[in-house]
Amino acid sequence: MSEYQHPYKDVTFVLRELVGFDQLCEQAGLDEVNGELAEAILEEAGKFGGEVLAPLNQVGDREGATLGEQGVQETAGFADAYQAFVEGGWPTLTFPEAFGGQALPNVLGTAVNEVWQSANLAYSLCPLLTQGATEAILHHASDELKAIWLPKMVSGEWTGTMNLTEPGAGSDLAAITTKAVPEGDHYLITGQKIFITWGDHQMTPNVVHLVLARLPDAPAGVKGISLFIVPKFLLDEQGEPSVRNDAHCVSLEHKLGIHASPTCVMSFGENGGAVGYLVGEPHQGLAYMFTMMNHARQAVGLQGLGISERSYQQAVTYARERIQGTRRDGSKIAIIEFPDVRRMLMQMRASIEAMRGLALLASAEADKAKSAADAEQARRSFDRVELFTPIVKGWLTEMSQEVTYLGTQVHGGMGFIEETGSAQHYRDARILTIYEGTTGIQALDLVGRKILRNQGAAVNALLDEIEECSRELAATPELSVLNRHLVKALDEARQAVGWLLDKGAQSADAPGAVSVPFMMLMGYLCGAWVSCRMAQRATALIAAGEGDTEFLQAKVTTARFFCEHLLPRVQGLLETVVEGSESVMALPESQF
Amino acid sequence: MSEYQHPYKDVTFVLRELVGFDQLCEQAGLDEVNGELAEAILEEAGKFGGEVLAPLNQVGDREGATLGEQGVQETAGFADAYQAFVEGGWPTLTFPEAFGGQALPNVLGTAVNEVWQSANLAYSLCPLLTQGATEAILHHASDELKAIWLPKMVSGEWTGTMNLTEPGAGSDLAAITTKAVPEGDHYLITGQKIFITWGDHQMTPNVVHLVLARLPDAPAGVKGISLFIVPKFLLDEQGEPSVRNDAHCVSLEHKLGIHASPTCVMSFGENGGAVGYLVGEPHQGLAYMFTMMNHARQAVGLQGLGISERSYQQAVTYARERIQGTRRDGSKIAIIEFPDVRRMLMQMRASIEAMRGLALLASAEADKAKSAADAEQARRSFDRVELFTPIVKGWLTEMSQEVTYLGTQVHGGMGFIEETGSAQHYRDARILTIYEGTTGIQALDLVGRKILRNQGAAVNALLDEIEECSRELAATPELSVLNRHLVKALDEARQAVGWLLDKGAQSADAPGAVSVPFMMLMGYLCGAWVSCRMAQRATALIAAGEGDTEFLQAKVTTARFFCEHLLPRVQGLLETVVEGSESVMALPESQF
Structure with a gap:
């Protein structure tokens, strides 16, 4: 497997020339943020991705996560990497300063996220889901809940999950049956959730689950779903994790790819009920989830870009090194000189550059919507975000199938051999057109x-x-x-x-x-x-x-x-x- | 994983209405062969594929083949299935009667082969490679060698392999370095071959390797390659396997798919030299291989059809069974009713029917070339075979990537879970655009x-x-x-x-x-x-x-x-x- 090198030159070109990063910061009144700072951050992110996360990508695939007596055990090495990730302040970039964030533009956060997703797609899902859960609390929870949960989620000391799907309720969330019964200042949650990404692990002292469930008086269908915070460990009076909550991973899926990302069947309330805290108003759970959707979907689109870039780099390395045939003068011919290999590499490259441009442009529209001078401009940017989101999610992830396919194709027979590493990208990419909405x-x-x-x-x-x-x-x-x-x-x-x-x-x-x-x-x-x-x-x-x-x-x-x-x-x-x-x-x- | 049902109705329609099977038999003077017989054979083949081979497909993927002290151990159950396959006379269909074959048309053999490839792609490679090796001996070996080796290869009692690729010689066969040194009536072969499909197993008492190697006086490049028969066991005077030859599988590849098909690194002559017998003339090995090429490439194209059909059947079954949503009258909605699911199934289906039509039409041209009334007509059919071959191999296998992709897509999240079985088809299909020429x-x-x-x-x-x-x-x-x-x-x-x-x-x-x-x-x-x-x-x-x-x-x-x-x-x-x-x-x- 080749190393990962952050495509710094292209990313910064896009930020500068296509997105107009400086202007965007100016418009947002971010006096201390500019292209220079962004480039410094990207350079550091690129190093971290290449040196810390990328080397764990193949071992994560080979060894995966396992379920033992203590819950889910992530791949060896991931906990240290995650610790360094938190120490580097990487989870904090785009969150408000009030909760320990750095309040950097969304588009910069997106450019940085590309690094994690390229370097180690399975790993990157953990901060990605945490980011989503954090956003949900940030936008919809009471100040009290925010004060309790946000600081350590923003810092990454605790990770977050999203618990939506149930065995009988996939794209059709109306069919959700998980129950929440009030008890004092909290609720008792019972039910089973499936396909819960990074639903458990040992990397952090707590995991904060966001769970969709029905209150006893809830109307039928999607209008009767509420959102709850259900932590792995309940907090003591100092706000530190103490008593184990009744929320457990009971099995792991055996998947085609992203083996290092544990996909959990989560059981809530097998022993009486898992303690949960209502986020916002009752019955508004689905609406709250929907406000997260643009971000989450664009993030998955970006994963399509990330895995494509990784596959491309590996294919280029192989095409330069792989000799096939000899010239009359005795010199060897590398396959990168063959027109059809070149065509495949160009197609990967052209796809990737277009994907990156579109992903960052779409992401910047969210910044523009936030910092718009007037309501009309805000509306325009928001409409554009809304329009771009299904294209970024749909088109980028579909493109990533073809790009990673070509990545293995460039390798010829070696592409089919798992040790080569290219097949992993192809397998990992396969989930992208499925999750977060097919x-x-x-x-x-x-x-x-x-x-x-x-x-x-x-x-x-x-x-x-x-x-x-x-x-x-x-x-x-x-x-x-x-x-x-x-x-x-x-x-x-x-x-x-x-x-x-x-x-x-x-x-x-x-x-x-x-x-x-x-x-x-x-x-x-x-x-x-x-x-x-x-x-x-x-x-x-x-x-x-x-x-x-x-x-x-x-x-x-x-x-x-x-x-x-x-x-x-x-x-x-x-x-x-x-x-x-x-x-x-x-x-x-x-x-x- | 769904069951496999041979698409008998469509296959027989193609034979009857597109290929004109009866007319083809008549033209070939095959008085006893007609559409009725073909349909009876296909019905039996369909049963065998569905009842015996298909149930071994998933276990073959999960458990794969392993390498032990006795050589390669195939997946449990495969040996019994292979025995039944031989007893059913399936390997003999298209070979000449003189060697125990049934002399049936090529196109009928192709239609039957689709069954094996759909039912169990990894298994089907063993008879496929045997067929190729048998053809090579049939067309190019001396009568003496034919008499020794063909009867048991035609019957399937022994299997065959093709040993071309070396670590430094893939698509560029000029770089082959395996050596053959004459010794008495035979040669001693030394060298290493890689990517040898079904290079070893315990299903039959012998394995007959066809090996490309260089004689001591061979010119450089592709014009100095000769073809040898190198059996796993040398034969005694009764023609029965006796002494173990110096030809061994030394390792197995860990692959993306077709796990039950052992892909061997074969070592010849580690202990002094493997006994081999020259096929035909010296230095003609590559030319001999080329005569096999149309058949082998069309056969791989057909694998694209086979795996697509299997993936389609599984997707249809899932789409009928998977409920998502409820009508106002309380009745449940299966996802097959959703337009986009329907579109995917239609695209799979339309691809498959076109692939099948083209594969059988191309295959029938080989029959026509053989039974042509005059040289001009033979020439025309042969040109058509030549023209169709890269299209059948290239286009059908590329289409199979998209079809098996859609097959998993129809399953939504379940498509990414290995137990579902759809992902296996997707992984298995991935080799098809690579081997036998990318x-x-x-x-x-x-x-x-x-x-x-x-x-x-x-x-x-x-x-x-x-x-x-x-x-x-x-x-x-x-x-x-x-x-x-x-x-x-x-x-x-x-x-x-x-x-x-x-x-x-x-x-x-x-x-x-x-x-x-x-x-x-x-x-x-x-x-x-x-x-x-x-x-x-x-x-x-x-x-x-x-x-x-x-x-x-x-x-x-x-x-x-x-x-x-x-x-x-x-x-x-x-x-x-x-x-x-x-x-x-x-x-x-x-x-x-």
């Missing part, structure tokens, strides 16, 4: 809630912005090839949106039947758009004689590759969207 | 040897035949939608071929840089063509009031789905072929 769920969200519900206003605003970009590109003759492809795809996207707005009102099944092809179409368009914008900035910098010309020229070449090898998929997807919905439902169920 | 190698073969070398004559003949088909389709108004898509894609394919013939002469790198997109383009076109032909036959049968109308109507619907959801990819691929070759090689190696 690709199908993302596509339905995009089509239904994000497009049809506002009659296309948000998507048309985006398409207008892309058109604006293409007008600017037209002023740069070197980019005319890119722009020709972009203009064509933009027109195709407008046709697809038009069809949706037209058909969506008429048929119950039609939009759902082609929502995934539509979502992919939007993903390719957005990927091309950010790639073109980066190529445009690179071209401008070259013209101004600034920066590393070879690197900047590579950005242009990679964008061109995207436009010629990935963007052309849009036309076929358009045809499928416009013509393909009927045949999806035409076959009687009995004929399958 | 997708890149197939695409180069298609573009270089099969198209540029004959100035496009073979591919243009195929495109003309597709055009002929589209003219016939035009006569059936019900199929006008399908035909519109087919005509468009055909035109796009002609443009792509035109570009290749034009650019291929001008640039060394250009065709190689876009050969995979070109190969995929041809695959989709061929898939649509066979789907349309099947739809046309189905429509004719419906009109004539023959056959099962629902099944026939489903063939039409599935073909339509193919034309609307998969065939539209052709236009994007054309754009990539025509415009995308430069950007593949444009980035300096240092920038990766």
Whole structure:
């Protein structure tokens, strides 16, 4: 397995040239934060990821987490790494200073999270889930609960989990049956939750579970679900973990990938009831979860980027080292010289750069929404976050399947051998299009809630912005090839949106039947758009004689590759969207 | 894990209506063979696959093969299954009667092989490799060697292996260093071979290795490689295995999938030299291997079909059983009713039917080449086999990645859990685009040897035949939608071929840089063509009031789905072929 090297140059280029990081900090009134600080933080994060987390990636896969008498035992070495992670202050970056955070922009937190996800995807899930649980408490719990739980969750001294799914309630949370019965100042929780990521481990003295459950008087369906804090250990009067709560991991799943991330079946209240504390108002649990959703989904999209980058680096290393054939002069030929190997590496690279650009752009919109000058601007940024979220989650994770596939393909036969390490990325990536809402769920969200519900206003605003970009590109003759492809795809996207707005009102099944092809179409368009914008900035910098010309020229070449090898998929997807919905439902169920 | 049910109805439809099995038998003068016999054989094969091989698939994955003091120990249960396989006469189907075979058509053997590959891919590799080794001996060994080795290989009493790859010699066989030194009537072989499928096991009293090695006077490079029979046990005077030969499995690979198929590092001659017998002439080893190539590559393409079918069946079963949500009347909703789940199942199904049609059509061309009335017709069929081979291998195996991906996706979170079984198909499928020549190698073969070398004559003949088909389709108004898509894609394919013939002469790198997109383009076109032909036959049968109308109507619907959801990819691929070759090689190696 190759080492992990943080792609510092590309990440900082995106922050500086695409996101406009300095301007974003200025707008947010963050006087002490700027690109220089961000770059210093990223450099440290890159080191930590490469030196501490990445070396644990393969052993985590091989040995995984195990369940013993004391609960879940994480892979050897993870506890020390986590300790160093906390000591480095990494969990605190984006949280408010009041709870020990550093109040850095969301987009910087995202750029840093890419490091953890590339270096060790299974590990990164632990801070990721903790971040989600912390956000939920931060936004919805009482001040009293915040004061008790947040400081140690922000610091990472305690980790957090999200307990939603039950055996009979996956995407359909209406079916949740876990119960919460009031008892004094708290509740007693009983029920079973499945697929609980990092539901238990020995790395920290406590684990804070957020659990969806029903109160006795709860209405049926999704409107009767409440959210509870259920710690592994109850706290004593000093706020330190003391008595073991009645919340246990009772088994671990045997999974295709991310073996070092324990996926727990959690049992609450087997011995009388687990003590839990109500977060916010009763029956608002699902709404609270939904406010976390954009962040969580974008974070999983980012995992698609992270695992793709890792797979790419390993493939490049192999392609440089692997000799196949000899020239007439006796010198050896490395496979990176073969056109088809080069094509695969370029496709991985072009995908990754587009993914990174889109992920950080989407993430920055959340910052912009927060620091907007007026309500109108805040609304615009929020709409954009909402629109981007299913694309970032759906498209990036789907792309990561293809990228990690190519990563193993570059290795030939060695790619199929587990010791090589490439297959692990391929297996690890497989969960990404499933959890936190499958690709199908993302596509339905995009089509239904994000497009049809506002009659296309948000998507048309985006398409207008892309058109604006293409007008600017037209002023740069070197980019005319890119722009020709972009203009064509933009027109195709407008046709697809038009069809949706037209058909969506008429048929119950039609939009759902082609929502995934539509979502992919939007993903390719957005990927091309950010790639073109980066190529445009690179071209401008070259013209101004600034920066590393070879690197900047590579950005242009990679964008061109995207436009010629990935963007052309849009036309076929358009045809499928416009013509393909009927045949999806035409076959009687009995004929399958 | 779901059970395996042989898709008898679809397979026999393809044989009857697309391949024209009866006519093919007649032309070959096989008086006793006809569709009825083929169907009886397929029914038995389906039973054997479903009842004996399929139940061993998951345990084979979980327990795999192990290496002990006695050599490789296959998964428990495999030896009994193999014994029953031999007793059923399954290995003998297509071999000549002189050696105990049944001399049945190649295409029937292919249809039967699909069963083994669906039921248990890892198991099926053992008879597959044996078949290849048997063919090599049949076509190239002396009568004396044939008499000694063939009867028990045809019957399956002994299995066979192919020993090509060495640590420094993968796709580049010129680098082979294994040595063969003459000693009396035989040779002593020394060297190491890797990636040897089913290189050892305890299921049969002997294993017959075919080994590529160099004679002392051999010229350098690929022209100095000879082929040897190196048995695990030398034979006594009665032709029975007696003395252990100096050929041993020294380690097993730890692989992503096909765990029950032992992938051996084979060491020859660690104790003085393994006894081997020269097959045919010295220095002709590679040429002999090449004559096996069409068969072996098409067989791996067929594995893509087999694993896809298995994954599809499991996904359908799950989609019917998995409940998500409740209607207002209280009845439960199975996820098969959801449009996006339906879309995934349809895409799997449409891919599979096209793959099956193409695999059997390609396989039948080998029969036609053998029984051709004249040299011209034989030539035409042989050219078609040559042209189809890289498409069947390359496209079917690439499609199997997407199909098995969708198979897990239909399962949602359960797809990521190994016990479910779907992930195994996904892992098992991953080897298919790698071994027996990667997708890149197939695409180069298609573009270089099969198209540029004959100035496009073979591919243009195929495109003309597709055009002929589209003219016939035009006569059936019900199929006008399908035909519109087919005509468009055909035109796009002609443009792509035109570009290749034009650019291929001008640039060394250009065709190689876009050969995979070109190969995929041809695959989709061929898939649509066979789907349309099947739809046309189905429509004719419906009109004539023959056959099962629902099944026939489903063939039409599935073909339509193919034309609307998969065939539209052709236009994007054309754009990539025509415009995308430069950007593949444009980035300096240092920038990766």
